[in-house]
Amino acid sequence: MQFHLxxxxxxxxxxxxxxxxxxRFYRAVLESLALSATLVEGADYFYVDxxxxxKASGAVSHVHLAFQARDRATVHKFHVAALAAGGxxxxxxxxxxxxxGYYAACxxxxxxxx
Numbered sequence: 001m002q003f004h005l006x007x008x009x010x011x012x013x014x015x016x017x018x019x020x021x022x023x024r025f026y027r028a029v030l031e032s033l034a035l036s037a038t039l040v041e042g043a044d045y046f047y048v049d050x051x052x053x054x055k056a057s058g059a060v061s062h063v064h065l066a067f068q069a070r071d072r073a074t075v076h077k078f079h080v081a082a083l084a085a086g087g088x089x090x091x092x093x094x095x096x097x098x099x100x101g102y103y104a105a106c107x108x109x110x111x112x113x114x
Contacts, residue, residue, distance in 0.1 A: 014063060015056035019044065021086065022053055025109065028085035032078040033067055072103050079105035 016022045023046055030036040030048055038048050045054040051065070069075045075093045082105075083089060091106035098104075 009050065011050040011052055012063065012065070014051070014053045014061040015059070016053055017056055017060050019046075019053070019055040022046075022109075025082070025085045025087060026051075026053065028081040029067070029078060029087075029107075032081035033069060033074060066104070075103055075105050079107065082107040 014022075023041065026046065026048070027036060027039065030039055035048060040047050045052065047053065067078070069078055072093070079089075079093050087107035087109060089106075090108045091104075093105040094103065096102045096104050
C-alpha cells in the first residue's frame with residue numbers, strides 16, 4: 001500500500017439504491033468535467049479516481065461531494081449535465097462566500113438514486 005502524504009481521504013465509498021440511475025448520473029457529470037475516460041464500470045459497481053459506488057444491500061449513503069472544475073464555463077456545463085441526468089437544482093452557477101473566487105453550482109441527487 002502506498003501512502004500519499006498530503007491526502008486526508010484515500011477514497012469515498014457510496015452505497016446507492018439504484019445503481020443504473022447513479023451510473024447514468026455520474027457518467028453525465030464526469031463527461032461535463034472531462035473525466036469520463038477514467039470511469040470504470042462493473043456489473044454491481046463503478047468507480048473513478050477515489051470515488052467508488054456500489055448497490056446498497058441495506059442503508060444508502062448520504063454524502064455531500066464537491067467536484068473541482070477547471071473554470072466557470074465548466075461549472076455551467078456541469079450544472080446543465082447534472083440536471084439533464086436527473087439531479088435537482090440546489091443553487092445555480094454563481095459565486096459562493098466559502099472563500100474569495102469560489103464559483104460553484106449545487107446539484108442534489110434524487111432519493112431513488114441514493
